[in-house]
Amino acid sequence: AQSVTQLGSHVSVSEGALVLLRCNYSSSVPPYLFWYVQYPNQGLQLLLKYTSAATLVKGINGFEAEFKKSETSFHLTKPSAHMRDAAEYFCAVTNTGFQKLVFGTGTRLLVSP
Amino acid sequence: EPEVTQTPSHQVTQMGQEVILRCVPISNHLYFYWYRQILGQKVEFLVSFYNNEISEKSEIFDDQFSVERPDGSNFTLKIRSTKLEDSAMYFCASSEGASGYEQYFGPGTRLTVT
Numbered sequence: 001a002q003s004v005t006q007l008g009s010h011v012s013v014s015e016g017a018l019v020l021l022r023c024n025y026s027s028s029v030p031p032y033l034f035w036y037v038q039y040p041n042q043g044l045q046l047l048l049k050y051t052s053a054a055t056l057v058k059g060i061n062g063f064e065a066e067f068k069k070s071e072t073s074f075h076l077t078k079p080s081a082h083m084r085d086a087a088e089y090f091c092a093v094t095n096t097g098f099q100k101l102v103f104g105t106g107t108r109l110l111v112s113p
Numbered sequence: 114e115p116e117v118t119q120t121p122s123h124q125v126t127q128m129g130q131e132v133i134l135r136c137v138p139i140s141n142h143l144y145f146y147w148y149r150q151i152l153g154q155k156v157e158f159l160v161s162f163y164n165n166e167i168s169e170k171s172e173i174f175d176d177q178f179s180v181e182r183p184d185g186s187n188f189t190l191k192i193r194s195t196k197l198e199d200s201a202m203y204f205c206a207s208s209e210g211a212s213g214y215e216q217y218f219g220p221g222t223r224l225t226v227t
Contacts, residue, residue, distance in 0.1 A: 042220055043221050044204065090155070090156060094212055095212060099144060099168060099212060100158035100171070101148075104155060
């Protein structure tokens, strides 16, 4: 069975600081991994995805994530936080043969001036 | 840019009533999904639909739930007899392909069962 663990339900950073949101996955076969962002009262928007090509994946809004098989991790980073990055971030996993996305519990990013 | 739309944005219903949540997926997409998010909890998969039939469903998707693509554009989720615990945000999504393809999510329908 696939699963995702997101460490930290809340992460607080100052504007301009590094953003690091952690995601560890469990999958018996090579995974496809996704990061989605949810702004208040909105749906989910894809930030980036890993589908077995380059292990360092660049996404929208300056975010990137690195797939590390040895650590079963897919952490999301951004060098410099903006106020507009304040939102809920979800890591999700699926793999070949499945269509459903299995989501983590989410991490709320708070950005202070 | 094409987007997934959902109606209504908010639905209030009484326990035991039937509700139909509607979605218009992106027009060239072939796979359709419903997810739900109970307040404060994670997003949970309900069902996927391809080629006019259910291709995958979760344990949550019991006999009270059904999905339909009544025409070439709409995709609906029906809950036959709503329970209090069905209160949640319901998201529709669609994708061009199966595993590995981006799923595009709609803005959601907030269902409140009283």
